[in-house]
Amino acid sequence: MAGLRERKKQRTxxxxxxxxxxxxxxxxxxxxxxxxxxxxADVSTxxxxxxxxxxxxxVFYDGQERLEKxxxxxxxxxxxxxxxxxxxxxxxxxxxxxxxxxxxTFEETELRTRLVMTEPALQARALLLLFDSQIKLAHxxxxxxxxxxxxxxxxxxxxxxxxxxxxxxxxxxxxxxSIEQIWETARRAAELTLAGLRSxxxxxxxxxxxxxxxxxx
Amino acid sequence: MAGLRERKKQRTxxxxxxxxxxxxxxxxxxxxxxxxxxxxADVSTxxxxxxxxxxxxxVFYDGQERLEKxxxxxxxxxxxxxxxxxxxxxxxxxxxxxxxxxxxTFEETELRTRLVMTEPALQARALLLLFDSQIKLAHxxxxxxxxxxxxxxxxxxxxxxxxxxxxxxxxxxxxxxSIEQIWETARRAAELTLAGLRSxxxxxxxxxxxxxxxxxx
DNA sequence: TGCAAATTTTCAATGCATGTAAAACCTTAG
DNA sequence: CTAAGGTTTTACATGCATTGAAAATTTGCA
Numbered sequence: 327m328a329g330l331r332e333r334k335k336q337r338t339x340x341x342x343x344x345x346x347x348x349x350x351x352x353x354x355x356x357x358x359x360x361x362x363x364x365x366x367a368d369v370s371t372x373x374x375x376x377x378x379x380x381x382x383x384x385v386f387y388d389g390q391e392r393l394e395k396x397x398x399x400x401x402x403x404x405x406x407x408x409x410x411x412x413x414x415x416x417x418x419x420x421x422x423x424x425x426x427x428x429x430x431t432f433e434e435t436e437l438r439t440r441l442v443m444t445e446p447a448l449q450a451r452a453l454l455l456l457f458d459s460q461i462k463l464a465h466x467x468x469x470x471x472x473x474x475x476x477x478x479x480x481x482x483x484x485x486x487x488x489x490x491x492x493x494x495x496x497x498x499x500x501x502x503x504s505i506e507q508i509w510e511t512a513r514r515a516a517e518l519t520l521a522g523l524r525s526x527x528x529x530x531x532x533x534x535x536x537x538x539x540x541x542x543x
Numbered sequence: 544m545a546g547l548r549e550r551k552k553q554r555t556x557x558x559x560x561x562x563x564x565x566x567x568x569x570x571x572x573x574x575x576x577x578x579x580x581x582x583x584a585d586v587s588t589x590x591x592x593x594x595x596x597x598x599x600x601x602v603f604y605d606g607q608e609r610l611e612k613x614x615x616x617x618x619x620x621x622x623x624x625x626x627x628x629x630x631x632x633x634x635x636x637x638x639x640x641x642x643x644x645x646x647x648t649f650e651e652t653e654l655r656t657r658l659v660m661t662e663p664a665l666q667a668r669a670l671l672l673l674f675d676s677q678i679k680l681a682h683x684x685x686x687x688x689x690x691x692x693x694x695x696x697x698x699x700x701x702x703x704x705x706x707x708x709x710x711x712x713x714x715x716x717x718x719x720x721s722i723e724q725i726w727e728t729a730r731r732a733a734e735l736t737l738a739g740l741r742s743x744x745x746x747x748x749x750x751x752x753x754x755x756x757x758x759x760x
Numbered sequence: 761t762g763c764a765a766a767t768t769t770t771c772a773a774t775g776c777a778t779g780t781a782a783a784a785c786c787t788t789a790g
Numbered sequence: 791c792t793a794a795g796g797t798t799t800t801a802c803a804t805g806c807a808t809t810g811a812a813a814a815t816t817t818g819c820a
Contacts, residue, residue, distance in 0.1 A: 364548050373798080469621050481707075482707045487703075489703050489704075489710075498694070515703075522740075522742070523704065527626055588807095590767085596808095
């Protein structure tokens with residue numbers, strides 16, 4: 327079914343991605359020019375643009391695929407499953423997908439993460455991608471519970487959950503070295519968001535009481 | 544105190560902003576070139592870059608100022624005020640600031656909002672700015688409750704709150720025409736996030752019961 | 761007035777992105 | 791096996807944002 331033409335295209339695509347990542351690793355993202363990437367992959371500079379719409383686009387080449395997986399998951403509501411449980415499954419699955427990417431090696435995945443965290447242009451693009459995805463996910467969540475959750479509630483939930491996990495993970499990134507630690511931080515953020523931010527008030531109050539037990543006496 | 548040099552600089556800065564917004568309105572953001580903006584403001588193209596680091600940067604010229612206001616607000620914890628209340632004040636204040644911007648007219652503010660919503664490059668930049676701000680706000684929140692809230696909890700709270708409000712507002716943007724309506728949507732998202740996403744489960748369940756009252760009989 | 765510092769302008773270069781048309785390359789019907 | 795038909799790649803050319811460096815101007819102040 328896949329003719330030579332198609333296979334060759336896939337090979338070129340892969341070559342571009344690998345060449346780019348290799349060069350980004352060596353000289354940094356901004357310092358690597360498209361011409362160099364194209365040369366490394368043995369194609370003309372112009373050809374780059376028939377595979378990716380931009381330098382940034384190459385880095386997030388699998389964004390669409392990821393989103394589709396997530397949307398598909400939201401369509402698998404189990405009988406009687408409450409909205410929050412479905413969302414928790416989505417968060418869990420998202421981490422799984424991030425950890426074991428089909429096409430990239432572990433090293434490549436790490437490199438990409440590092441690049442996205444450090445290069446403002448990539449950070450911005452990642453946030454935009456995530457934002458657009460969240461809107462679509464909100465619609466999907468609404469569709470999964472058409473009569474129970476309106477679109478604004480769905481958007482609120484998706485935004486709160488992804489927003490909290492995102493910030494928590496980034497805020498703790500220097501401390502969490504292993505994937506497992508990061509995952510744990512994410513899980514706690516999700517749990518806290520599900521429970522409600524006001525639960526922080528209680529927690530905070532009890533901590534103060536514990537610190538100053540005899541304050542009023 | 545402000546010498547001629549300083550005053551002139553402020554005037555040029557203002558001229559650039561106004562020229563840019565005028566042209567963006569007329570021909571669109573992407574279609575307006577820096578050369579045109581500079582010409583309209585009567586400076587050389589190169590000079591543009593001694594006022595703004597990029598075309599995008601001009602649009603968000605007041606981002607830093609906004610962030611500082613927000614950080615300052617987080618430092619004004621009232622006696623006995625719980626974290627969630629402080630955060631609500633922050634959200635409220637953010638909307639106030641957005642509504643009545645000191646330097647821009649109402650029309651200009653609207654134009655800018657429209658531009659940011661429609662131009663992907665600006666959307667991405669806005670999200671990046673917001674992201675960076677959130678991290679700083681999380682630190683500030685932690686500093687406001689040093690013993691009660693650790694950094695990760697603070698980040699979780701900030702991320703959840705801003706994330707939910709952001710998504711809710713955007714998801715409902717087509718329905719909410721007036722500032723008041725948007726503000727109301729934001730408020731509900733914040734309240735829901737404070738209460739906890741699991742509260743959606745209850746709400747959803749009760750809605751189903753209401754729809755099918757005699758289901759099990 | 762006249763010098764030193766700050767600013768702007770000019771000029772040149774780089775790199776991303778995009779359009780166009782010709783050349784090189786598959787696929788497949790015959 | 792071969793040529794028509796479609797697709798991909800290439801070479802060239804352009805527009806524009808951004809940056810560097812040096813020349814020209816303007817401002818602050820003695």
